[in-house]
Amino acid sequence: MDAITLNNITKTYNKGTVLAVDDVSFSVKKGEIFGLIGPDGAGKSSIFRMLTTLLLPDKGSATVGGFDIVKDYKTIRGILGYMPGRFSLYQDLTVEENLNFFATVFNTTIEENYELVKDIYVQIEPFKDRRAGKLSGGMKQKLALCCALIHKPEVLFLDEPTTGVDVVSRKEFWEMLKRLKQQGITILVSTSYMDEATLCDRIGLIINGRVLSIASPDDTIKAYPEKLYAVKSPNMFKLLNNLRSFEQTINCYTFGEYLHLSLKCSEEEVKKYLQEKEHDDFEFKTTSPTVEDCFIRLLKEQNERNGNKNE
Amino acid sequence: MKQLLSFIKKEFYQVFRDQKTLVMLFGMPIAQIILFGFALTNEIKNANIVVVDNAKDIASQQIINKIEGSKFFNVQKTLMNPAQIDAAFKTGKIKLAVVFPANFNTDLLHLNKTSLQVIADASDPNTATTLTSYITSIVNDYQSQLSQNSSLPYSIHPEVRMLYNPDLRGAPNFVPGVMAMVLLLVCVMMTSVSIVREKELGTMEILLVSPIKPVLIIIAKAIPYLLLSLVNLGAILLLSVYALDLPVKGSILLLVLESTLLIMTSLSLGLLISTITSSQQSAMFASMLGMMLPTMLLSGYLFPIENMPIVLQVISNIVPARWYYIIVKDIMLKGLGFSYIWKETTILIGMTLFFLLIALRNFKIRLE
Numbered sequence: 001m002d003a004i005t006l007n008n009i010t011k012t013y014n015k016g017t018v019l020a021v022d023d024v025s026f027s028v029k030k031g032e033i034f035g036l037i038g039p040d041g042a043g044k045s046s047i048f049r050m051l052t053t054l055l056l057p058d059k060g061s062a063t064v065g066g067f068d069i070v071k072d073y074k075t076i077r078g079i080l081g082y083m084p085g086r087f088s089l090y091q092d093l094t095v096e097e098n099l100n101f102f103a104t105v106f107n108t109t110i111e112e113n114y115e116l117v118k119d120i121y122v123q124i125e126p127f128k129d130r131r132a133g134k135l136s137g138g139m140k141q142k143l144a145l146c147c148a149l150i151h152k153p154e155v156l157f158l159d160e161p162t163t164g165v166d167v168v169s170r171k172e173f174w175e176m177l178k179r180l181k182q183q184g185i186t187i188l189v190s191t192s193y194m195d196e197a198t199l200c201d202r203i204g205l206i207i208n209g210r211v212l213s214i215a216s217p218d219d220t221i222k223a224y225p226e227k228l229y230a231v232k233s234p235n236m237f238k239l240l241n242n243l244r245s246f247e248q249t250i251n252c253y254t255f256g257e258y259l260h261l262s263l264k265c266s267e268e269e270v271k272k273y274l275q276e277k278e279h280d281d282f283e284f285k286t287t288s289p290t291v292e293d294c295f296i297r298l299l300k301e302q303n304e305r306n307g308n309k310n311e
Numbered sequence: 312m313k314q315l316l317s318f319i320k321k322e323f324y325q326v327f328r329d330q331k332t333l334v335m336l337f338g339m340p341i342a343q344i345i346l347f348g349f350a351l352t353n354e355i356k357n358a359n360i361v362v363v364d365n366a367k368d369i370a371s372q373q374i375i376n377k378i379e380g381s382k383f384f385n386v387q388k389t390l391m392n393p394a395q396i397d398a399a400f401k402t403g404k405i406k407l408a409v410v411f412p413a414n415f416n417t418d419l420l421h422l423n424k425t426s427l428q429v430i431a432d433a434s435d436p437n438t439a440t441t442l443t444s445y446i447t448s449i450v451n452d453y454q455s456q457l458s459q460n461s462s463l464p465y466s467i468h469p470e471v472r473m474l475y476n477p478d479l480r481g482a483p484n485f486v487p488g489v490m491a492m493v494l495l496l497v498c499v500m501m502t503s504v505s506i507v508r509e510k511e512l513g514t515m516e517i518l519l520v521s522p523i524k525p526v527l528i529i530i531a532k533a534i535p536y537l538l539l540s541l542v543n544l545g546a547i548l549l550l551s552v553y554a555l556d557l558p559v560k561g562s563i564l565l566l567v568l569e570s571t572l573l574i575m576t577s578l579s580l581g582l583l584i585s586t587i588t589s590s591q592q593s594a595m596f597a598s599m600l601g602m603m604l605p606t607m608l609l610s611g612y613l614f615p616i617e618n619m620p621i622v623l624q625v626i627s628n629i630v631p632a633r634w635y636y637i638i639v640k641d642i643m644l645k646g647l648g649f650s651y652i653w654k655e656t657t658i659l660i661g662m663t664l665f666f667l668l669i670a671l672r673n674f675k676i677r678l679e
Contacts, residue, residue: 052520054678073676078522088513092328093321104317105521147517 001066003155003186004028004051009060011046011209016058020046022209023060028188028202033181035200036190036211037295043209044190045085048159051188052082065154081153083144085160085190091133095124095143098132099150106151116183117146120176138169145176156180158189162196174199194292205295212298217291224289224297226250229267230258233274233282242277246270251300260293314523318531322505326535336501340493340543344550347485357385358442360407361399364388366415370453374427377449378409383442400432407431407442419457486551487639488612491632493547494540494570495577495606500598501536502581507594516678525674533578540574541567560646569642569652572659573635577602579666580631586673606632634658 004027011021021043028034036044049055051064053073062069064076089098099121103110114121120142127135132143141161148156158177162170174196177187189200197203198217205213205220213220233239240259243252248265263270267284274282326332362378364371379386384407391399391408399405410428412418418425429446431439509515518528544567551557559566581598588594607613609623610632616624627633634655641647649656 049516049678054516054519056677056679074522077520080520082517082520084513084516086513088517090321090325090514091512092325097321097324101317101321102517102521104313105518105523107314107522 001030002027002063003030003032004034004062004064004188006047006051006062007060009047009050009057009062011043011050011055011057020209021050021057024206024209024211025060026204026211026214028186030186031181031184032201033177033187033189033199035197035203036188036206037192037194037197037203037291038190038206039192042206044206045159046209047206048082048085048157048188048190052080052157053077079154081148081151081156081185083141083148083156083158083161085163087140087144089132089140089144089147092131094129094131095135096128098143099146102147103150108151110150113150113152116152116180117149119179120146120149123172138165138173141165141169141173142176145173149180154186156185156187158187160190160192162191162193170196194290194295197291203291205291205298207299207302210302212302213294220291220294221289224294226262228287228289228293229261229263229270229284230255230287231261231282231284232258233279235279238277239274239279239282242274242279243270246273251297253296255292258287260287260296262297315527315531318523318527319534322531322535325505326539332501336497336539337543337546339497340489340547341550343489343493344486344547344555347489356383358383358406358438359385359387359404360409360442361391361396361405362386362388363391363396363408363410365390365413366411368414368416370416370419371411374411374450374453377453378446381445381449383445396430400430403432405432406435406438407446409446483557483640483644484612486547486555486557487636487643488607488610488632490544490547490570490639491573491610491612491635492603492606493543494573494635495580495602495632496598497543498536498540498574498577499581499584499602500595501539502532502578503584503588503594503598504591505536506532506582506585507588507591510589511591519676519678525676526671529582529671529674533575533582536578536581537571537574540577541571544570544574557643559643561642561648565649566639566642569635569638569656569659572656572663573631576631576659576663576666579663579670582670583666583673586670586675605630609633610636612636629662631659631662 006027007025009021009024010019012019024043024047026034036047038044046055050057051062051069053064053069053076056070065079067075067079069076090101093101099110103113110117124135124139124142124146127139132140135143145158145161148158162173165173170193177189177199181187191197197220200217202214202216203220204211213223215223231239231243236254236259240252240254243249243259243261248263248269250262250264252259252261254260261270271284274284326336360378362375364375375386375388378384387405396408396410400408408428408430410430412425412427415425415427427450429443431443433439506515509518548559548563548566552559580602584594584597584601588597605627609616609619609627609630611627612632616627616633619627638652638655638659641652
């Protein structure tokens with residue numbers, strides 16, 4: 001049975017004028033790490049809030065752990081762990097007091113489920129008498145994760161858990177999620193960092209309230225239709241402008257120190273074009289697409305479709 | 312139960328760690344009692360007045376002695392012409408002038424009738440009325456002394472007794488009013504702000520998602536402020552008994568119980584405000600505006616309700632402080648028992664239940 005299912009969920013704000021989630025359906029298998037990948041304002045948090053029974057959907061239905069999010073909200077509140085996008089613990093309580101408080105609120109004790117949070121808690125234990133408001137960003141997120149886990153939830157909802165966290169802490173954070181997965185906890189996580197996508201079992205790419213692709217990171221990448229090239233030259237600005245105005249270019253954008261390029265024509269044609277434009281010293285190679293490339297491609301398609309619609 | 316206790320403990324931690332709240336919680340009542348009890352009083356002491364004695368005879372001297380003997384006046388004896396008196400009033404140096412005509416005593420003895428002029432600065436009408444009535448009563452007093460010796464048989468002498476507050480002191484009026492205001496303001500504001508803060512900081516989101524029942528959240532929010540308000544009440548009563556010399560004539564237990572009732576009324580009102588506001592600022596504003604003004608203006612504490620237009624009199628009925636003010640005055644000043652205040656008590660209980668019911672119905676189990 002699936003831990004989370006969404007069927008044609010739609011959510012609007014301000015009396016229907018703002019469409020936040022547009023006819024979204026997907027399901028998350030038990031014990032899976034499912035990532036919702038998308039930019040800010042794509043509707044990730046709205047989906048989270050509906051699944052955590054904090055908001056009611058306008059249309060459609062959804063279940064968490066087999067329970068309906070509208071009818072059985074009380075049952076769901078007992079089995080889910082939720083870490084909101086914004087740091088939502090008591091800043092004026094210490095680390096230990098926060099954890100104790102949330103443990104009792106969820107009718108349990110720290111000792112009872114210490115095994116589950118141990119790996120994470122040992123890292124923040126040296127600061128247990130410090131007020132939560134005075135912790136660093138990464139520490140705060142670890143504490144929030146501890147608090148969300150303290151009652152051994154079946155399903156864990158993490159809304160942008162690594163936003164504002166340094167690279168090392170982010171890596172640690174994801175290792176923790178892997179360990180939680182081994183304990184059989186289903187995890188729905190959202191992020192706007194593309195590099196984190198590959199760490200999920202499956203990902204859903206979400207743009208403007210619509211989930212556009214659902215697959216494992218590998219399959220998502222494999223589904224990239226064209227060959228992708230990485231180009232570099234001493235004059236990157238001119239290179240970008242030239243490639244963008246080239247008729248056979250599908251898409252060209254900056255990606256790290258290279259430009260990523262997809263083409264309708266062959267490699268030789270574009271090389272010839274570049275030599276005509278007096279780029280003597282350029283580097284040209286094929287590269288394998290990343291989730292970010294897939295994302296940019298979807299975004300472009302979406303924009304073109306909207307553009308056509310508007311015309 | 313454990314959930315509740317842990318929640319209450321958390322609330323106490325938060326109150327005691329937030330210095331601003333603490334100052335407001337305990338500083339405000341004490342400052343108000345002291346301000347209203349000592350500084351802002353409508354009693355008049357040592358008013359500067361001028362006595363112009365054009366008669367300089369025995370009757371005028373005796374009256375002047377009486378005026379000087381009163382603690383209300385600071386008498387300055389001079390000979391001024393009307394223009395000089397006028398100038399003195401204009402500079403604001405004097406509040407009142409008493410002018411004795413020449414031949415004051417002679418007229419009194421021979422014509423059985425005389426007059427003296429009392430001029431008051433009525434730009435402050437309350438002071439003017441009070442001062443002239445002091446002077447009038449001094450003159451009446453002198454008159455009755457005279458008539459004791461004379462043979463005039465019929466003289467009606469009104470004997471005025473000021474009940475419950477014979478000296479017309481300000482404190483007996485202000486303390487019940489300040490008690491009502493402080494308890495209401497503190498409770499309403501503190502509860503509403505503390506709940507709305509959870510909404511603002513996002514912690515409410517986690518609390519809602521937890522299995523904890525909404526009723527429990529509400530109770531846990533109310534209990535700490537109930538206890539703190541009782542401490543406040545104790546401080547106010549101690550101050551009024553020992554610093555303002557205003558003993559509680561009736562049963563202290565009854566007073567505390569009635570105050571607890573008002574605290575509960577305010578707590579439920581605070582809960583109600585918290586369910587309809589979404590930022591700390593608007594909650595604070597609603598509590599201030601919704602509590603402070605009606606409590607000050609419509610409870611009968613600053614202005615008598617009987618003198619208000621009918622519309623305001625009707626509105627004053629929904630102000631909890633109005634009923635509490637009556638209760639406190641009855642217990643503290645008159646020493647009356649419960650049988651005299653059951654009606655007001657019932658009204659307060661009714662209000663509490665009403666607010667609580669709406670607050671519970673309004674409490675959102677989701678975010679919107």
